[in-house]
Amino acid sequence: MILPRGLVVSCQARADNPLHGPHFMGAMALAARDGGAVAIRANGPADIAAAKAAGLPVIGINKVFSDTWPVYITPDFAAASAIVEAGAEIVALDCTERRRAGEHPSVLIRRIREDLGAEVFADISTLDEGMKAAAWGADYVATTLSGYTEETMPKPDAPDLALIEALATRLTIPVVAEGRYNTPELVRDAFSAGAHAVVVGTMITNPREITRAFVRQGVPA
Ligand SMILES: CC(=O)N[C@H](C=O)[C@@H](O)[C@H](O)[C@H](O)COP(=O)(O)O
DSSP states (O other): OOSOSEEEEEEOOOTTSTTOSHHHHHHHHHHHHHHTOSEEEEESHHHHHHHGGGOSOEEEEOBOOOSSOSOOBSOSHHHHHHHHHTTOSEEEEEOSOOOOSSOOHHHHHHHHHHHHOOEEEEEOSSHHHHHHHHHTTOSEEEOTTTTTSGGGOSOOSSOOHHHHHHHHHHOSSOEEEESOOOSHHHHHHHHHTTOSEEEEOHHHHOHHHHHHHHHHHHSOO
């Protein structure tokens, strides 16, 4: 198992974010490493290659947005190959059974493991999806998509700790907490609920969102 127990920092910035690009995301990865992160989650070949400079395992994703398909996190084998080539040892992908441009997740999981030699990190939104991803051979199951699929919307403010507990009591593979872990207390709660690792993104690597939260919650109207 490549992913150690501990805190994973997700270093992502979309094109409209002033911190978009490998220069900034590579620096975020170094800062996260110096702060004690055990691994980095990063999007796309350029950011992944930059994040590798931190010398930590990288959970790579390749977001491909389309008007046709709801699945955008590493939706096909070509997207997975590109990020393994860039240095990701672990490939994260949407393992819900929603419509997608590429192969069924069961086929993708097998091919990523066998043809690319990488571990597979299954992003799911429900217990049923997590059980299926594990049966298809995923190395890790993560709650990343809870709050983002039809079945789990509208997105609550709190993270889905109940899903961590439900998965951890049924699965033998590591369960990873991801999505809305915005305080150290919530991270601790996730470990108590049975998480092997916790991924934090926005609250560590997105100063624009952090600033918005301060303004929204802290500045008088
Ligand atoms: C649903 C989706 O596309 N999640 C993405 C997955 O990579 C990222 O946008 C999130 O920032 C990441 O999961 C970490 O979560 P949070 O930023 O809440 O700590």
